[in-house]
Amino acid sequence: MHRSLSLAALSLAAAAVFATTAWAQAPRREPAVNDTLASPEVSSDHRVTFRIFAPKASEVTLTGDWLGSTPAPKLSKDERGVWSVTLGPFEPSIYIYSFNVDGMAIPDPVNPRIKLRARTSASMVEVKDDTSAFWEPRDVPHGAVEINWEKSKAIAGETRAIWIYTPPGYAKTTGRYPVLYLLHGSNDTAAGWTMAGNANFVLDNLLAGGKTLPMIVVMPFGHATPFGVPAAQGAVANDALFEDYLLQDVIPTVEARYRVSPGRENRAIAGLSMGGGQSLRIGLGHLDLFSAVASFSGAVPADFETRFAGLLKDSKGTNEKIKTLWIGCGQQDSLFGRSKSLADLLAKYQVRHIFYPTDGVHNYTVWRKYLAEYAPLLFR
Amino acid sequence: MHRSLSLAALSLAAAAVFATTAWAQAPRREPAVNDTLASPEVSSDHRVTFRIFAPKASEVTLTGDWLGSTPAPKLSKDERGVWSVTLGPFEPSIYIYSFNVDGMAIPDPVNPRIKLRARTSASMVEVKDDTSAFWEPRDVPHGAVEINWEKSKAIAGETRAIWIYTPPGYAKTTGRYPVLYLLHGSNDTAAGWTMAGNANFVLDNLLAGGKTLPMIVVMPFGHATPFGVPAAQGAVANDALFEDYLLQDVIPTVEARYRVSPGRENRAIAGLSMGGGQSLRIGLGHLDLFSAVASFSGAVPADFETRFAGLLKDSKGTNEKIKTLWIGCGQQDSLFGRSKSLADLLAKYQVRHIFYPTDGVHNYTVWRKYLAEYAPLLFR
CATH class of the missing domain: 3.40.50.1820 (Alpha/Beta hydrolase fold, catalytic domain)
Known part of the structure; x- marks a missing residue:
């Protein structure tokens, strides 16, 4: 174990390394468009817009646990390379979805709410009502x-x-x-x-x-x-x-x-x-x-x-x-x-x-x- | 609440729906190649092969929390459309990684071990030694x-x-x-x-x-x-x-x-x-x-x-x-x-x-x- 005993003066150069920004755990290599991309975005009328930045993809579809046997909705691409689709209105709930980008089934890259699985993973989106539902955290004692x-x-x-x-x-x-x-x-x-x-x-x-x-x-x-x-x-x-x-x-x-x-x-x-x-x-x-x-x-x-x-x-x-x-x-x-x-x-x-x-x-x-x-x- | 009171005989047709297979929570739409794809694969010499099925991608790189300022390794594609790279040997640990597929930063689609994040997500790979390390579950009482x-x-x-x-x-x-x-x-x-x-x-x-x-x-x-x-x-x-x-x-x-x-x-x-x-x-x-x-x-x-x-x-x-x-x-x-x-x-x-x-x-x-x-x- 090293114990610092140095009494060297703190140089101005050293002080410059005290930056104010937070520090991500790993170098961020995502393109800047992802830093501000909102997905999923839930509107007040319970519609949900799903977005993914995939500038080189040729086809993107959505898989959702509410779809049953309905065909997978297709997303359309804008000039930035962001694909999107707006669906609903949805009954308030938490839904599970994933994107299929040219045959790759992946969770939403910018949505932190992940549905863990035994193999693969997906994403979750919550649609809330004005009053909290029976499955939402209410102001009651929590187990x-x-x-x-x-x-x-x-x-x-x-x-x-x-x-x-x-x-x-x-x-x-x-x-x-x-x-x-x-x-x-x-x-x-x-x-x-x-x-x-x-x-x-x-x-x-x-x-x-x-x-x-x-x-x-x-x-x-x-x-x-x-x-x-x-x-x-x-x-x-x-x-x-x-x-x-x-x-x-x-x-x-x-x-x-x-x-x-x-x-x-x-x-x-x-x-x-x-x-x-x-x-x-x-x-x-x-x-x-x-x-x-x-x-x-x-x-x-x-x-x-x-x-x-x-x-x-x-x-x-x-x-x-x-x-x-x-x-x-x-x-x-x-x-x-x-x-x-x-x-x-x-x-x-x-x-x-x-x-x-x-x-x-x-x-x-x-x-x-x-x-x-x-x-x-x-x-x- | 419905309570079944019917005593109708069970038809042979109804019996046919008792299938033996397990049932996934959502329709599986991934291509079959993903069903058998192994990623990450850790070899006994502590090398790790990362694989992703992305048949239409033009470039795939790997982001890893062990890389520091090292450039992102590139994956190469085989005839099935599976991209792969083998790295290491690694010091035993749990590492965090993600793929970058044509500018999309995504977790490994087939690896269930997800690193949850406040925004985005990534994957984890564990490299084990023959004896369990200080951070692995040993046969001791667990908190x-x-x-x-x-x-x-x-x-x-x-x-x-x-x-x-x-x-x-x-x-x-x-x-x-x-x-x-x-x-x-x-x-x-x-x-x-x-x-x-x-x-x-x-x-x-x-x-x-x-x-x-x-x-x-x-x-x-x-x-x-x-x-x-x-x-x-x-x-x-x-x-x-x-x-x-x-x-x-x-x-x-x-x-x-x-x-x-x-x-x-x-x-x-x-x-x-x-x-x-x-x-x-x-x-x-x-x-x-x-x-x-x-x-x-x-x-x-x-x-x-x-x-x-x-x-x-x-x-x-x-x-x-x-x-x-x-x-x-x-x-x-x-x-x-x-x-x-x-x-x-x-x-x-x-x-x-x-x-x-x-x-x-x-x-x-x-x-x-x-x-x-x-x-x-x-x-x-």
Whole structure:
């Protein structure tokens, strides 16, 4: 360690290096046009203008999680090389989008609000109303989301992060809380329900309105096998290993570190898309551990009827065990048929459930609403 | 709410929709080549190959936080339209990089490990050694990082996130802990010290090795005024408002929510780059609140000698108040002169300090080391 003992006078030349500007972490090499480019720009009438500086590109289109099967909108280029398109008006929400520049799918280069993914990344744009929505931070007590790292037993060699919401005042109380295990979709991460789903603010607002009981919400990373190469393989293998991970690592970690209420009546499991399938598999497969199960726009297991034959046939016993079996899906979602078929199957076997079809496609605009509908039903 | 009461038989047609594949959250429109593209790819000899599929681009270069003033390496294109370059070997670390595709600065489209920024974003690549480094997760007890949201008093209308590290076992203990306020650089976010700096793992490892006392580390968002338009203005205004935010919001929130040891001897403040300047301004400006101050590659205030004239002239009194004044900078950093000049100035006035010049440029490879050097000196 060097300790300066020099008493040399400070030269005027040295003083000149005390510049006033802030200093970026890396040399800025972007063209100047990006320094002032606004993207996305949300107008008061809830229209959004998306812009990207791509002077040499020949075609730029937009991918958006609100588009469903609609063709990708094309952007048009101005004389500076800035491509833009204005869309909407949008229903207030947080939307996920990316640009496709000559075949390259990329997040918005100047938008800091990134949707992290298991592979690739995208951007987010928030459209706000005059009054803050049920998923926005209101002037109410806020819970916190804690990132816990733990070396996994089930997934050898990995130290994995679990994101865990604790209700307002958790640290100052001594009570125990029920737990909702809340799972994300394919190509998402453990941060998804917080950073895109605003699950923490949804819960804060419900609690402030007296609509839910305080609960801990556990958000693990749903990809247990390496994701994405190739993207569509390995879903079944992943679901099996993720189940081991949840049972051997996540639940024991949560129950060792947090003040949780014991027993199946204080554990619920819910998830969106891939996570909806995982919730059904794990929740209904372990009714000794869980008393409530939900699938939001779920990737319902293909073998549901054979996998859960016993549960379906003994519907009286099943109905005694499950406090809430909740199945929601947007009718414009390409997965809608799978939820509808599951609801029909449960109805056929007289397994009690709530089927909650809504408007909507396959996005967090729908899932935030489902969380706000589902959480108030829990632990009553 | 719709509750399905239908007992209609499940049709074979409906059963066909139970597909086995996982389901991405948004329609995948990327070209197939991206599904199997590996980027970045780290070889066992610590070389890294960066790749991007950009079939129509005319020039692709790489920006990297290890490059300093070195010209941006050019990538070359293969017959598939994939551009690549292999660099290194690298010293084990986590590096930040981005591509510049025909003037567009973008993160790596297929790399999920994103460096979040206040404006724009980039990617990260980790080069590991055979044995886990001081900044990697080892098989030791892990602390947690909790994201706390609080409506700001100083910055009207904003609900801001503060990232807070608590040492292993915090929730199970009843003791109080000293607090290090740890600030990030310009264009970084409250997540930076955790997601790029691995501050949590650095502290976990130091603690497991008996090298530090357990402490709470508070990482607020250092941009109090809107960042980036235009990028280089407003540093002084930001520093003033950030000081208000830290004093009026961050410290009171931390002291209300966490079990912290009281008094100035249990508060330290350190930061990198812009955050180094903020630490000097706030820490030395409030010796009633802080007893230890550090600047890592800091943007030293231009008016240091006049701003702290009283403190410099009363060096005997100052030396009694400050337990550790620590100034580190890489000698290949373009900011090195500012730290050197500060050290000379302090030496001239006989203000006790540690000047710690090292090899290195302006990046987290250096700042992780500085945190590991500095934290053991605290609260002794």
